[in-house]
Amino acid sequence: MKLIRVALPLLLALSLLACAPQQPARSTSVVYGTTFQPNTLNPITAPDIVSRSMIEMIFDGLVSADDRLQIRGELATDWTVSPDGKEWTFHLRKGVKWHDGRDFTADDVKFTYDTVIDPNTKPTVAKSDYADLRQVDVVDPYTVRFYLSKPNAAFLSRLVLGIAPKHLLEGQDLATASFNYQPVGTGPFILESWSRGEKVVLRANPTYFGGKPHIDQLTWKIVPDSSMLAIQALNGEVDGAPIYSPADVAAVRSSGKMTLYESLEGNTQISLQLKNPIFQDVRVRRALAYGIDVPTLIDKVMMGAAVPATSDILPGSWAYNPNVATYPYNPAKAKALLAEAGWVQGSDGILTKDGRRFSISLMTDAGHKAREQVMMAVQQYWADLGIEVKVGVQERNSFVMQRVLKGDFDAVLLQSSVQIDPDLSRRFHTNSIQNGQNFLNYSNREVDRLLERALLTSDTEERKQSYYEVQRTMAEDLPQIPLFHPKTTYAFKPSLTGIKPSPVNIFWNAEEWAWK
Amino acid sequence: MLRLVISRAIQSAGLLILVSIVTFALLRVAPGDPAALLYGPNASPKDLAQVRERWGLDDPIAVQYLRWLGNASMGDLGRSYSDGRPVSLAIAERVPATLLLTGAAAVISTVLGIGAGLLAARSPYGRMDRIVSTAATLLYSTPPFWLGLLLVMLFSVHLGWLPSGGLRDPLAPDGWMDLPRHLLLPAVTLALRDAGRLAAVSRASILETMGEDFIRTAVAKGLPPSLVLTRHVLRSSLLPVLTVLGMSTPGLLGGAVVVETLFGWPGMGRLAIEAALQRNYPVIMGEVLVVASLAVLGSLLADISCALADPRVRRQKGA
Numbered sequence: 097m098k099l100i101r102v103a104l105p106l107l108l109a110l111s112l113l114a115c116a117p118q119q120p121a122r123s124t125s126v127v128y129g130t131t132f133q134p135n136t137l138n139p140i141t142a143p144d145i146v147s148r149s150m151i152e153m154i155f156d157g158l159v160s161a162d163d164r165l166q167i168r169g170e171l172a173t174d175w176t177v178s179p180d181g182k183e184w185t186f187h188l189r190k191g192v193k194w195h196d197g198r199d200f201t202a203d204d205v206k207f208t209y210d211t212v213i214d215p216n217t218k219p220t221v222a223k224s225d226y227a228d229l230r231q232v233d234v235v236d237p238y239t240v241r242f243y244l245s246k247p248n249a250a251f252l253s254r255l256v257l258g259i260a261p262k263h264l265l266e267g268q269d270l271a272t273a274s275f276n277y278q279p280v281g282t283g284p285f286i287l288e289s290w291s292r293g294e295k296v297v298l299r300a301n302p303t304y305f306g307g308k309p310h311i312d313q314l315t316w317k318i319v320p321d322s323s324m325l326a327i328q329a330l331n332g333e334v335d336g337a338p339i340y341s342p343a344d345v346a347a348v349r350s351s352g353k354m355t356l357y358e359s360l361e362g363n364t365q366i367s368l369q370l371k372n373p374i375f376q377d378v379r380v381r382r383a384l385a386y387g388i389d390v391p392t393l394i395d396k397v398m399m400g401a402a403v404p405a406t407s408d409i410l411p412g413s414w415a416y417n418p419n420v421a422t423y424p425y426n427p428a429k430a431k432a433l434l435a436e437a438g439w440v441q442g443s444d445g446i447l448t449k450d451g452r453r454f455s456i457s458l459m460t461d462a463g464h465k466a467r468e469q470v471m472m473a474v475q476q477y478w479a480d481l482g483i484e485v486k487v488g489v490q491e492r493n494s495f496v497m498q499r500v501l502k503g504d505f506d507a508v509l510l511q512s513s514v515q516i517d518p519d520l521s522r523r524f525h526t527n528s529i530q531n532g533q534n535f536l537n538y539s540n541r542e543v544d545r546l547l548e549r550a551l552l553t554s555d556t557e558e559r560k561q562s563y564y565e566v567q568r569t570m571a572e573d574l575p576q577i578p579l580f581h582p583k584t585t586y587a588f589k590p591s592l593t594g595i596k597p598s599p600v601n602i603f604w605n606a607e608e609w610a611w612k
Numbered sequence: 613m614l615r616l617v618i619s620r621a622i623q624s625a626g627l628l629i630l631v632s633i634v635t636f637a638l639l640r641v642a643p644g645d646p647a648a649l650l651y652g653p654n655a656s657p658k659d660l661a662q663v664r665e666r667w668g669l670d671d672p673i674a675v676q677y678l679r680w681l682g683n684a685s686m687g688d689l690g691r692s693y694s695d696g697r698p699v700s701l702a703i704a705e706r707v708p709a710t711l712l713l714t715g716a717a718a719v720i721s722t723v724l725g726i727g728a729g730l731l732a733a734r735s736p737y738g739r740m741d742r743i744v745s746t747a748a749t750l751l752y753s754t755p756p757f758w759l760g761l762l763l764v765m766l767f768s769v770h771l772g773w774l775p776s777g778g779l780r781d782p783l784a785p786d787g788w789m790d791l792p793r794h795l796l797l798p799a800v801t802l803a804l805r806d807a808g809r810l811a812a813v814s815r816a817s818i819l820e821t822m823g824e825d826f827i828r829t830a831v832a833k834g835l836p837p838s839l840v841l842t843r844h845v846l847r848s849s850l851l852p853v854l855t856v857l858g859m860s861t862p863g864l865l866g867g868a869v870v871v872e873t874l875f876g877w878p879g880m881g882r883l884a885i886e887a888a889l890q891r892n893y894p895v896i897m898g899e900v901l902v903v904a905s906l907a908v909l910g911s912l913l914a915d916i917s918c919a920l921a922d923p924r925v926r927r928q929k930g931a
Contacts, residue, residue: 135694
């Protein structure tokens with residue numbers, strides 16, 4: 097009797113372990129592990145980057161950006177710009193169908209953009225991104241014209257916005273429409289199901305204008321803990337995943353089981369509050385740059401997973417200028433510059449000038465271990481120069497809202513996000529000071545002029561010249577001290593081909609992925 | 613008995629209102645703007661102001677609270693800031709996963725805990741007792757996150773017997789063994805800590821009962837030891853155990869946050885974390901209300917079952 101009572105549960109438990117579930121053919125489906133999940137799948141309202149990366153698979157924009165951040169037509173086949181730069185005419189692709197079978201036309205484009213710029217419809221994606229758009233007109237069912245209030249070449253990069261169907265969203269309350277979780281787009285994938293907190297399942301669109309995707313099913317499996325995600329990648333429980341911590345990257349690399357891909361992230365940099373008199377002498381700013389050993393930071397803190405940065409523009413971008421002033425680690429030169437600027441060592445070892453000690457705060461947002469380590473390292477580097485640095489970490493949301501955007505800081509260690517277009521006006525133009533986006537209070541009339549000029553023409557070569565100048569000038573001015581571009585590492589099973597990570601979205605060409 | 617239930621029900625309602633006021637106030641005091649969090653640092657202040665106005669965040673706090681309370685008392689918990697769906701729906705779809713997890717953990721911890729306590733009490737201060745008591749203390753003081761990772765490393769990575777996370781296999785969710793296989797590790801992780809505590813409590817209670825005169829009488833009568841155990845000892849020693857079980861209900865719901873995050877289990881604990889990070893006020897308030905209600909209910913049930921199990925309690929309350 098007793099034996100049975102013990103043996104039976106034991107047998108049951110063993111059977112649990114022994115039975116593996118039946119696996120369907122893996123050759124047509126991909127499981128991608130991710131720590132984030134989308135909030136909404138409506139392209140007009142999606143506020144965050146995770147939602148948008150899934151939206152890009154379900155919807156198409158007029159144009160799209162490839163892995164070199166170059167713009168190509170998607171729902172638009174070609175476009176022309178008027179000589180004054182204020183009228184853009186797009187010719188649309190014919191024969192494109194919505195996932196529910198209806199035809200895509202210029203009416204959908206006008207509806208989408210009218211909704212975005214209408215001040216009365218909320219919520220939508222940041223309207224300020226479309227501030228220059230005055231009006232959208234339907235010329236004929238497959239031609240649409242945009243009227244801008246002023247010429248703005250960077251505007252083209254804003255047209256990656258997914259187009260939404262007028263026949264399903266007209267008159268609906270965007271905040272609560274069921275469309276938000278039952279989206280209908282024109283893109284290569286159709287939403288099959290969404291179990292919140294667990295997974296999102298997409299299936300291939302058989303009538304996609306670019307050709308049916310090679311994989312029949314793409315599943316986002318939500319794994320909130322990043323170390324667990326790495327474990328699942330190693331276990332083969334997911335076919336691909338981003339690997340976050342450098343230690344996990346090393347583990348995955350040495351296991352040899354996965355192919356690793358890298359893309360660059362935004363610029364990890366130290367922004368200086370230029371209203372503070374300490375930072376107003378350019379020699380001081382250059383000294384601070386000379387005083388940081390970036391290659392060592394990349395090697396020891398980032399475990400090699402970063403490349404040195406010279407500005408917010410990524411090395412892979414068409415606008416990147418490889419020849420600008422750099423500041424290789426040189427503490428002696430740094431000290432000389434500081435001395436030249438009038439700073440002398442005080443009795444307590446800290447530099448002083450006119451009775452004022454060189455004591456500043458350096459802060460960053462919480463939750464990124466590597467960034468916190470960089471912050472501590474910089475504190476040490478600058479302490480060696482005789483500067484007292486008080487470091488601090490603050491929760492991200494309050495940090496951004498209450499310190500950064502209000503300009504309430506001395507120096508902050510930030511990571512700029514990647515923009516498709518190299519236009520830097522939002523952060524560095526004098527006009528952006530009053531709305532808080534130029535929180536460094538940087539004002540250089542020459543840079544202003546170059547940035548404005550670069551927006552007047554769509555000619556990439558001309559714009560490139562202006563941006564080259566901007567990068568050169570800002571490398572001399574150093575309103576922010578660029579450190580490095582971290583690399584995001586993705587691990588995929590070796591037999592999955594077609595992956596080309598773009599800094600903006602790894603799924604930009606998911607319809608080309610295929611199992612060998 | 614009835615008076616007990618009614619008085620406790622009134623107390624509970626008052627407690628829930630107090631909890632909701634404190635939570636509401638804390639949320640508003642805590643730094644962080646839900647609009648900015650959702651729309652990111654690139655959104656213009658004008659866009660954010662529009663969103664805040666839509667969510668009623670610029671009204672006086674008391675007005676906001678009373679509005680919430682009025683709606684909540686009629687069953688309307690508002691809409692989630694992140695996707696506009698009703699909060700009650702967002703919570704309801706997570707409840708089954710959490711209940712499955714905590715239910716399984718409760719069963720496992722009860723069986724393991726009481727069983728271990730029994731084992732230990734059989735030979736007090738003997739070898740088995742020492743082993744069980746040490747194990748119980750160790751388990752009780754181990755952080756669930758570490759324990760969970762350890763179990764995953766062993767059973768999932770090294771042995772490959774069990775999956776390391778998630779509710780089901782994303783590709784083959786219909787195999788009937790699939791869910792139990794995914795449930796095993798998180799449930800055990802969640803259960804072990806409470807099992808340790810239950811083992812200690814039940815051991816102490818059983819030992820105390822075994823020293824009572826009526827047990828000596830039963831043994832002297834010639835009752836076989838197994839019968840003595842089940843008919844007399846267990847029932848009398850159940851009181852403190854039930855109390856601990858009732859007390860651990862909110863712990864199981866709260867402790868699920870860590871385990872759910874580690875194993876990617878789509879339950880209420882995960883929802884709470886996601887909502888907190890996004891300052892998704894309606895969802896947080898809704899969850900706090902639900903969890904507090906469940907905790908209060910659990911405590912009430914524990915009291916009732918104590919009253920049922922022990923006539924002395926019933927008589928005391930004058931029912």
